[in-house]
Amino acid sequence: DAGVIQSPRHEVTEMGQEVTLRCKPISGHNSLFWYRQTMMRGLELLIYFNNNVPIDDSGMPEDRFSAKMPNASFSTLKIQPSEPRDSAVYFCASTAGFNTGELFFGEGSRLTVL
Amino acid sequence: AQSVTQPDIHITVSEGASLELRCNYSYGATPYLFWYVQSPGQGLQLLLKYFSGDTLVQGIKGFEAEFKRSQSSFNLRKPSVHWSDAAEYFCAVGASGTYKYIFGTGTRLKVLA
Numbered sequence: 422d423a424g425v426i427q428s429p430r431h432e433v434t435e436m437g438q439e440v441t442l443r444c445k446p447i448s449g450h451n452s453l454f455w456y457r458q459t460m461m462r463g464l465e466l467l468i469y470f471n472n473n474v475p476i477d478d479s480g481m482p483e484d485r486f487s488a489k490m491p492n493a494s495f496s497t498l499k500i501q502p503s504e505p506r507d508s509a510v511y512f513c514a515s516t517a518g519f520n521t522g523e524l525f526f527g528e529g530s531r532l533t534v535l
Numbered sequence: 536a537q538s539v540t541q542p543d544i545h546i547t548v549s550e551g552a553s554l555e556l557r558c559n560y561s562y563g564a565t566p567y568l569f570w571y572v573q574s575p576g577q578g579l580q581l582l583l584k585y586f587s588g589d590t591l592v593q594g595i596k597g598f599e600a601e602f603k604r605s606q607s608s609f610n611l612r613k614p615s616v617h618w619s620d621a622a623e624y625f626c627a628v629g630a631s632g633t634y635k636y637i638f639g640t641g642t643r644l645k646v647l648a
Contacts, residue, residue: 425578452634464579464625464638476634512578522567522586522629524636526578 423447427513427527435535439501442530444513445494454524455488455498456512464512470496503534537562539628541639548616549647556611556642558626568609569627569636570600579625585609596620621646 426445434440446453455467468478473490481488485504490496500507510531514524540559548554560566567586571579583594590602600611609626626639 454634463640466635469634471634514578522569522584523581524579526571526580528576528578 425513425515425525425527427511427530429530430528431531431533433533433535434503436504437502438534439499440503440507440532440534442498442511442513442532444496444498444527446496446513446515447517447525448494450515450517450525451493452516452518453490453496454512454514454516455496456514458510458512458529459508467498467511500532503532505534508532508534537628537637539626539637539639541624541626541642543642544640545643545645547645547647550618551615554611554613554616554620554644556624556626556644558609558611558639559607560609560626560628560637561607562628562630562637564630564633567629567631568600568602569629570594570598570609570611571625571627571638572596573623573625573641575622582611582624616644616646618646618648620644 428443451472453470457465467480468488469476470490488498510529512529514526516524538561569584570582573579582598583592585592585602593599598613623641623643625641627636629636
C-alpha cells in the first residue's frame with residue numbers, strides 16, 4: 422500500500438512567487454495534517470482536515486498561506502506570495518483515526534525561497 | 536501548559552553500545568505517548584506508542600520505551616545500537632480523541648563505527 426505522497430520533494434523559488442505543495446493521503450484515512458519543520462521552531466501543525474473539512478487552521482502563519490482538500494485523496498498547501506522566512510520542510514500526514522494514534526508522514530517538501 | 540521536552544539535542548554513541556533518549560512531558564489529560572524516528576530526507580516513522588496498560592512497550596527495530604507516570608517521562612531505549620539507527624528521534628504526546636499532537640524538538644543520534 423502506498424504511503425502518503427507529497428510533491429514536489431524540493432522546490433526552489435524566488436521571493437514573491439506562488440508555491441503550491443501537494444499531498445495524497447493514504448486511502449481510507451479521513452484525517453490530514455500539514456506540518457512545517459524548521460530548525461528554530463521544530464515541527465509545527467499548520468492545519469488539520471477531517472473528512473475533507475478544515476477543522477483547525479490556527480497554525481497557519483498568515484494570510485499568505487492557504488490550504489484546501491477538495492476530495493479525500495488530495496490536498497494542497499499554497500503560499501502566495503512566498504518569502505524567504507517560509508523556507509522549511511513541509512510535511513503532510515494522515516491517519517485513520519486517533520484511536521490508533523499513529524500519524525503517517527510523507528517524505529516532505531523542502532522549500533527554499535530565495 | 537502542555538509540552539514535551541527532549542533535553543538532549545545531540546547524542547553520540549558507539550555501535551553496539553546501549554542507548555537511552557529522554558523525554559519528559561507536561562499534559563493535563565491522560566497522555567498517549569509516541570516515539571517517531573526521522574532518517575535524513577525522510578518523513579517521520581512511528582517507532583512505538585503507549586496508550587495504557589503495560590508501561591514497558593516494545594517497538595520496531597528493537598526499541599522499547601518505559602512510561603513512568605510519577606516522573607512524567609517516556610524514555611526510549613535500545614540495548615545495542617546499530618549504525619543504521621543514526622537519525623533524529625522525536626517524542627510526542629497526544630490524548631484520546633484529540634488531533635493535537637505535541638512534538639518535542641528532537642534528539643539527533645550519531646553512531647560511531
